[in-house]
Amino acid sequence: MNRKSLPKKLEKEIYQQFQSQCPFCGESDVNTLQVHHIVPHAQVQAHHVKNLLLTCANCHQKIENDVIAQREVYEAKFDAERAFEAATEQMQKDAGSVVSFSGTNTGVVANTVNMTTKSSSVKQGPIPGTIGAELELRNYAKHLIDRYREFKEADVGKGAMRHAVLYSSIKRKFGAKWDHIPAESFENLAAFLRERIDGTRLGKTQKARGQKNYSSFEEHRTKPL
Ligand SMILES: [Zn+2]
Known part of the structure; x- marks a missing residue:
């Protein structure tokens, strides 16, 4: 069976979602x-928006290896659909009635997606002034997130790990995805993540033994590559 490549339009839709x-x-x-493809392409022999998910290469590998459970994949898809619907609705309100998505990139990857409304043009990608836009802050936040996942996984076991939970609790507490949080709140985010790491069973054990659970921002910043 010849595999048809993914239509660009569909790919762009997934990047937006x-x-x-x-x-x-x-x-x-x-x-x-x-x-x-959430259900393998070999099985469905088709590309459908409902069956597609965007991941990084790293997490894609984790899905293939069942490190990220199928249930989490469905949850991530469900969350993305809801979030996108909510954003679209909000834009419709802002714009009166018309919503137009105009990608500025004609290539495969919609790395810049402009959502155009009457009042404003919202550019996707790192937002100036946020943690995501500042490399050192971003890298340290990622270090803490990775460490938390490592420790939590050690606690609950690979199969029971729910990666999406940390992200939704960050969203609840800070009102945004971790990399969309303003840089001024970086210390708060770091404190929140450190507390979560220290609160894991492995975190408590290591702390009791006087072992470090994570690097400080300064250590991480100056760490030789
Ligand atoms: Zn990833």
């Missing part, structure tokens, strides 16, 4: 983002 971000780790580097 997922806001050009991996739903599991927040990665937004377009060079690593890829479209994943």
Whole structure:
């Protein structure tokens, strides 16, 4: 059976639905983002928007290896659909009635998606002044997130790990995805993540032994590559 390649239009739709971000780790580097078939393409022999998910190469591998459970994949898809619907509705309100999505990129990857409304043009991608836009802040936040996932996984076991939970609790507490949080709130986010790490069973054990659960921002910043 010849596999038809994914139509560009559909690919773009998926990038928009997922806001050009991996739903599991927040990665937004377009060079690593890829479209994943939730039910394998070999089985469905078709491309359908409902069956497609955007992930980074790293998390894609984790899905293939069942490190990210299928249930989480469905949850991530469900969340992205809801979030996108809500954003669309909001834009319709803002714009009166017309919503137009105009991608500025004609290539495969919608790395810049302009959502045009009457009042404003919202550019996707790192927002100036946010954690995502400042490399050092972004890298340290990722370090803490990775560490939390590592520790939590050690607690609950791979199969029971629900990666999406941390992201939704960050969203609830800070009102935004971690990399969309203003840089001024970086310390609060770091404190929140450190507390979560220290609260895991492994975190408590290590702390009791006087072992470090994570690097400080300064250590991480000056760490040789
Ligand atoms: Zn990822």
